[in-house]
Amino acid sequence: AFFLSWPGQPLPSGPLEALASLKALGFPVNAPVAALSPDGQFTPVQRHALEMLNCRGVSYATLAPLVEEQTLQRPTLDWDIDGLVFKVDALALREELGATEHHPRWAVAYKFESPQGETKVEEITVQVGRTGRVTPVARVAPVVVGGSTITFVTLHNQGFIEGLELNIGDVVSISRRGDVIPAVERVVEKLTPGTWQFPDFCPACGSCLRKEGAHAFCPQPDCPDQKRFRLIFFAGKDQMDIENLGPETVDTLISLGLVNDPADFFTCDYDKLLDVPGFGPKKVDLIRAGVEKARKQPFVRVLTSLGIPDLGPKLAQLLIESGLKNYLALRDALENRAEELINLPGVGERTVESLKLGLLKPSVNRLIEKLTRAGLVMEAQSPRGPENTAFAGTxxxxxxxxxxxxxxxxxxxxxxxxxxxxxxxxxxxxxxxxxxxxxxxxxxxxxxxxxxxxxxxxxxxxxxxxxxxxxxxxx
Ligand SMILES: [Zn+2]
The missing domain is CATH 3.40.50.10190 (BRCT domain)
Structure with missing residues (x-):
């Protein structure tokens, strides 16, 4: 944003004139792509500004070719753009048009279409996440869309697949929405009759899947896939941040039977890794150092690393600040004083219900006990020592x-x-x-x-x- 003042002169009628004046004064400016008028005619002042800015003045009829031209030029730009914005130039007219509750009436955005590609769905698998949610994923013949090769595309849930009437073997069009996440847009060529159906059983543990809303869940907490993702989550950067203990190492620890729940990270014998190709003494020492560092993580981290739905860093901090400084205090509040929790800012009945569901589980109770025995920080420390009130009231x-x-x-x-x-x-x-x-x-x-x-x-x-x-x- 900038402010302009022209002592003794009329203010510029709009950004076009203002930018031209700035450029004349030697400022670097980012000129608009083009200026449009109904018939391509401009006043002498406007024409002067356009000349100054090296900017084209064209008629409304040129709009479509202009958009096409800009779409083609997009890959050659040094920066990423996702569309064009059309603005009324005259400030007086902007004033008159005003704004709705959401946006000004004098500007409108044109979004480029997402880059698209066509490919064949080779396989549909389901993945079980750490919360038990089961997500169908399509493996497609590798296809380049918007500069990157896509092999896997999420299909969200059964409803999404039914909306597409998709089956394995069909040819689909894939886009990268917001130019990032690949998404199946539609079936282009239906080569397999019928629609792919969700399995009835968890592919990882064989439990009967349960439907909750649009999604399917594996109800078995000991499900190996859930366990694996819970362990990876716990050690992850945004949780306990156990350095040098990434997903591959977690997989190795699981396959050796060394780690079954997160507390095992802090007690298992890492020397057993030395027998595994690729794990030298130096690497194992680094893992151990990462574990020792993580053992000192504050309670708020331990709490959020449990992966309880809704219990993110913000809520965990809020609960701790409200005086619930350890698991026992939290459990007591959830069991006996839930109304007080509902009254905390940003906490509602639904949040308290999901905290109850998550934190009061016997398995979580057992895990907390194990983590305590493993020497983790299980109580929030006051940021300062006991409060000094010697000068209170002064x-x-x-x-x-x-x-x-x-x-x-x-x-x-x-x-x-x-x-x-x-x-x-x-x-x-x-x-x-x-x-x-x-x-x-x-x-x-x-x-x-x-x-x-x-x-x-x-x-x-x-x-x-x-x-x-x-x-x-x-x-
Ligand atoms: Zn399962």
Whole structure:
């Protein structure tokens, strides 16, 4: 954003003129692609601006070819764009058009179509996530869309597949929506009759799948795939951040039978890895170092790493700040005082229900016990020690210069540490003025208002005695 002013001259009628003036003054500007008018005619002032900006002035009839041209030029640009924006130039007209609740009426965006490609669905598999949700995924013949090769595309759920009437062997068109996530847009050529059907049983553990809303879930908590993803999640960067312990190492630990639940990361014998090709002593030492570092992660991390639905870092922090500093306190609150939790900001009935469902499970209870025995931090620490309230209720202003407190913010820090308040100007609410040498108008004002004036020496004494200057020793 920028502000322009033209002393003694009329303001530019719109961005076009403003940009031209800026360019004339030597500023680098990003000129529009083109200016459009109904018949391609422009006023002399506008024509001058267009010339200055090296910008084309064209008629509305040129709009379609212009969009086509820009679409073709897109890959040659040095930056990524996802569309074009058309704006009314005249500021007066913008004013008149105004805005709806959501957007101005004087600008409209044209989004380029997502890059697309056609390919054949070779296989549909289902993946079981750490929460048990089962997601169908299509493996397709590799196809390049928007510059990257796509082999796997999520199919979300049975409803999505039915909407497409998709089956294995069909030719589909694939786009990269927002140019990132590949998505199946439609079946282009139906080569296999019928629609692919979800399996009735979990491919990982054979349990009968359960439908919840649009999605299918594996109800077996011991399901090997769920377990695997829970372990990978727990060790992941945004959770316990166990360095040097990525998915491949987790898989190796599982296959050796060393790790069954997250607590095992902290107790298992990593020397057993030395027998596995690719795991030298150096690598194993790095893994152990990562585990030791993670063992000291704060409780809020431990809590969110459990992967309880809805229990992210924000909610975990909120619960801890509300005084629920360990698992027992959380469990007690969920079991006996759920209404209090519902009243926390941003926490509703639904959230509390999913916390109950997640945290009160016997399996989570057992895991918490194991993690405690493994020496993890299972209680949130107060950020400071016990609160020092020696100066509680006092309001300080600090002025002048000091021998021991340079800069004087150091003195202010001492006041804040003792629960006093610090203000920048003396007023009727000020209780103390800490006056160093060279104190001027603030000292006079304090004296006229009857505010206690404290010297550096008295202040130092008050700090060591932990009492408000001019008052008796507080207990
Ligand atoms: Zn399963």
């Amino acid at each position: 309001v300080w202003c600090v002025t002048g210069s000091f021998e021991k407190f340079q800069p004087r913010a150091l003195a202010e820090e001492e006041i804040l540490k003792r629960s006093g308040r610090v203000v920048s100007a003396v007023s009727g609410a000020t209780t103390h003025l800490l006056a160093g040498s060279g104190a001027g108008s603030k000292l006079q004002k304090a004296q006229s208002l009857g505010v206690s004036v404290v010297s550096e020496q008295d202040f130092l004494t008050a700090l060591t005695q932990q009492r408000i200057p001019g008052q008796g020793v507080s207990s």
